[in-house]
Amino acid sequence: MRSSKFFFATLKEAPAEAEVASHRLMLRAGLIRRLGAGLYTWMPLGLRVVRKIEAIVREEMNRAGALEVLMPCVIPAELWVESGRWDAFGPQMLKIRDRHQRDFLFGPTHEEVVTDIARREVRSYRQLPLHLYQIQTKFRDEIRPRFGVMRAREFVMKDGYSFHADYADLEREYRAMYDTYARIFTRLGLRFRAVAADPGAIGGTGSHEFHVLAESGEDAIAWCPDSDYAANVELAEALAPAAPRPAPGAPLAQVPTPGRETCADVAALLGVPIERTVKSIALVAGGRFALLLVRGDHTLNETKVAKVPGLAPFRFATEEEIARHTGAPPGYLGPVGLGEALVVADRTVAAMADFVCGANKEGFHLTGVNWGRDLPEPAIVADIRNVVDGDPSPDGRGRLRIERGIEVGHIFQLRTKYSEAMQATFLDEHGVARPIEMGCYGIGITRIVAAAIEQNHDERGIVFPRAIAPFEACIVPIGYARNPAVREAADRLYRDLAAAGVDVLLEDREERAGVLFADMDLIGIPHRLVVSERGLAAGTVEYKARRDASGQPVPAASAVAFLRERLAT
RNA sequence: CGGGGUGUGGCGCAGCCUGGCAGCGCGCCUGCUUUGGGAGCAGGAUGUCGGGAGUUCGAAUCUCCCCACCCCGACCA
Structure with missing residues (x-):
C-alpha cells in the first residue's frame, strides 16, 4: 500500500473524551472514530487490524474442526421467551419492534439461535459432535460504555457452540478449545493467562477466561507460580488460616x-x-x-x-x-x-x-x-473475601500472586441448560431421546485490538505485535518527491518486499521526515526501513524495529532478505 | 439508574463569575523558503457558541426546559 493512496486520520492531540491509553491511541492513530456512546466506526487502518485478528481466529477454529456459520443479528423474541432469557437477560438487551409490532432483539449472544438450529437439524448421535461458530457484530446495551472499544455497546465477537452426545465428549472439546484459544492468543503475540472463572449469566458449569495481562485491566486474576493454579479473583478461594485461633490475651x-x-x-x-x-x-x-x-x-x-x-x-x-x-x-x-x-x-x-x-x-x-x-x-x-497477594494457593502449593488482566476470551461448559429448556434432543444408539450436551466459546475480537494496545504501547504510540499490525513494515523515503534516486530505490524496495509477500506500506506522502516518522511510530508499524540519499551513497538502507532505540544500516541489496528474516522471528 | 462534570471552527482549549466586535494553539487552503524526528514567513477559509424558550436596548455569558457526551459506582467478550 502506498500511503498517498491510503486514508490516514492521525491526530496530534487526543479528543478529551478518551481516558485510557488504548482509547487515546486508537483515536490518535485514526483506527476508530466515535459515532455515539459505545458506538465506533472502524476506519481503514483499524479495520486492517480487526481483519488480521479475525483471520487468525478463523484459521484456528477451522483447524480445530469447527464450522463457520452466520446467524442473524436480529432475533425473534419467541426464542428468548422460550429459554427464559427474554426477561432474565434484562436491560442489557436491545429490544426492537418491527412494523407489525412484533418483538425482536439485537443478539447479545446466540445460544438460543444455535440451539434452535441443533434441535431442528440434529436427530441422531451419528451427527454429533458438531461445533458451529460465527464472527459477528453483537450489541449489549451496557449501562456505561467506556474505554472506547474495550467496553463498547456494539462489538465484534467470535462465538462458537459445540454439541455432544455425552459429557465426556463435551469435556474433550472443552479441552481442545482451551488449547485452541491458547494457540490463538499466542499467535496474536499477546501475553495472556487462562484462569478458572465464574460462569455468570451465560450459565453452565465449568468455565475459563483468557486474559490479556495489562496493568490497566479491569479484572484481577490470582495465579500461583509454584503450581498451575490460576483463577479470576471473583472465584479464587481464600483458605482458612492454617493456625488455630489463639486464646484470648487481652480484656475487652x-x-x-x-x-x-x-x-x-x-x-x-x-x-x-x-x-x-x-x-x-x-x-x-x-x-x-x-x-x-x-x-x-x-x-x-x-x-x-x-x-x-x-x-x-x-x-x-x-x-x-x-x-x-x-x-x-x-x-x-x-x-x-x-x-x-x-x-x-x-x-x-x-x-x-x-x-x-x-x-x-x-x-x-x-x-x-x-x-x-x-x-x-x-x-x-x-469464604467471603478477595484473595490478596501472598495468600496460600488453594491447591496447597505455594502462594498466590495477583495480576490485572483484560478478559478477551471465555469458554463455558453449558451442559444441557439450553438444550433442555428448548428441547434440543437426539436419539442415542439405543434409540433413547437425550438432551444434547453443549459448550460455548467466545472471543472479543474488537476488544483484542484495545487489549493489545493497552499491553503494547509507549510514549510515541502503539507498538503492534507483528501478527495484528495494520502493516508489517514500512518504507520511509527521505525526499521521495524531490530526489529521483531515493524515489527509484524506495519504489524498487517496495516492489521487492510486496513480491516477497510482506505486507508493506510505502510512505510516499509529501511530508517532512519528522511527520512520517511520528505517524509510523504512532500507528505502531513493527518494522521500518529508511531510504535516504545518505544511505544510498553508502549502499545501505536503515532498519529499525519499533521498539529499538536507534536504527542500523543494512546493505540495500540484502534488505529484503534481512527484513524477511526479522519477520520470521 | 444514582452522583459529579462538560458542550465555543476538524482537534485541544480561553472567553462565562462581572452581559457590549467570538478569540488562541494545532490542523486545513495558497505562495515562497526549508527538507533525517510533528518546519519558517506571508496571505486565506472555516462558528446557527449543543437545542429551545425566557430576561434584556443587547446573551457564548443570566434564568428555565430539553438533548448529547464524559468521569465515579452495580453488568460482561
Missing part, C-alpha cells in the same frame, strides 16, 4: 475513636497493625439484616457472598437500616451485642483473637474482642 475495652471511620484510621490511632482490625459490612440478605465481617485490610467479594446459602439475594443496607439495627452510623459497626442480626464471619476473621471492631456507638471502637467470650461464635463462617 471500649476506646474513643472520634472521626476514625476506616480500619486504617482506627489502626493508626490505636497503634495496632491493620491486620488486628475487623471491618463490618451491613447487608439485607434473604430478607434479614446481616453483618459481614472481613479483616480490616481485606475486601468483600460479592460474588462469593451471593453463593453463601441463605444470603442470596442480598443488597447493601441503607444508612437508615444500619442505624435502626446497630444504633450507630457506618464506620462504627461491630458484631458485639447485636441482637437478631445475622453475623457472617470470613474464615480469617473467625480465626482471630483480641481484635478491634466498631462498638456500635458513634465515635467508639472495641479492642480485645474475642469470639466465644465477648460475643457468640459467628452464625456463619464462610
